[in-house]
Amino acid sequence: MTNPAFLELEHVSLGYETPQGLRMVVNDFSLQLPQGHIACLLGASGCGKSTLLRAIAGFEPLRAGLIRLNGQALSSPQYSLPPERRQVGMMFQDYALFPHLSVANNIAFGLSHLVKPARQARVAHMLELVGLPDSANAWPHELSGGQQQRVALARALAPSPALLLLDEPFSNLDTDLREHLAQEVKDILRQAGQTAMLVTHNQREAHIMAQHIGFMQPGQATVWQRNQPILDIG
Numbered sequence: 643m644t645n646p647a648f649l650e651l652e653h654v655s656l657g658y659e660t661p662q663g664l665r666m667v668v669n670d671f672s673l674q675l676p677q678g679h680i681a682c683l684l685g686a687s688g689c690g691k692s693t694l695l696r697a698i699a700g701f702e703p704l705r706a707g708l709i710r711l712n713g714q715a716l717s718s719p720q721y722s723l724p725p726e727r728r729q730v731g732m733m734f735q736d737y738a739l740f741p742h743l744s745v746a747n748n749i750a751f752g753l754s755h756l757v758k759p760a761r762q763a764r765v766a767h768m769l770e771l772v773g774l775p776d777s778a779n780a781w782p783h784e785l786s787g788g789q790q791q792r793v794a795l796a797r798a799l800a801p802s803p804a805l806l807l808l809d810e811p812f813s814n815l816d817t818d819l820r821e822h823l824a825q826e827v828k829d830i831l832r833q834a835g836q837t838a839m840l841v842t843h844n845q846r847e848a849h850i851m852a853q854h855i856g857f858m859q860p861g862q863a864t865v866w867q868r869n870q871p872i873l874d875i876g
């Protein structure tokens with residue numbers, strides 16, 4: 643049965659130390675995301691979307707609140723599970739492919755725990771999933787921007803993360819391609835039953851991809867639409 647609270651953020655507050663003291667960026671943010679669902683956060687530049695994703699991935703300390711994934715505590719002000727133990731995958735706009743590695747080796751990067759035949763099989767499966775079955779030996783610079791993003795998606799999904807975070811994954815692409823790719827990526831994520839959280843400025847992209855859409859505003863409660871509410875607003 644689908645877990646209705648697979649990803650849980652309870653009253654999360656985040657801030658940065660500055661020379662003037664602690665500057666709060668996210669205040670009292672809560673959310674419950676069911677397993678296999680895709681949520682999207684929209685919001686003006688600087689309202690804290692990326693900071694929130696980084697906190698879920700384990701790269702920002704919590705000032706208040708709790709983050710849980712599949713019942714396991716990931717972060718609280720007193721505790722932080724190391725990023726590599728969270729089973730959280732990331733696909734970020736500036737999270738480029740390794741230029742000196744083939745497509746197959748890029749995808750295999752997070753699979754060193756597997757023996758070679760299992761690793762190769764997983765890479766082949768991922769290439770099929772993202773529609774690039776013949777590109778294993780290509781170099782990243784030989785691929786188009788859209789193909790490179792698909793390889794980045796394959797790399798992020800290869801270790802079977804419990805949760806995938808996507809931060810402006812298509813922002814380097816032109817409008818037609820980004821909408822096309824957003825649809826494709828959604829289909830791939832749904833097919834894989836992947837729970838995911840996306841951050842974007844682009845409303846169309848949000849509507850294409852997500853079952854749950856939240857509008858984040860600086861210093862104000864986040865308003866959610868579609869399948870609402872998935873979260874308790876602070």
Ligand SMILES: Nc1ncnc2c1ncn2[C@@H]1O[C@H](COP(=O)(O)OP(=O)(O)OP(=O)(O)O)[C@@H](O)[C@H]1O
Pocket residue numbers: 658659667685686687688689690691692693694843
């Ligand atoms: N390392 C940092 N130190 C201090 N302040 C930071 C740091 N990183 C981000 N900020 C500030 O925190 C606020 C939120 O930044 P964040 O990148 O989370 O916003 P965002 O909503 O993702 O913006 P964008 O859509 O432009 O990427 C901004 O005012 C930013 O300047």
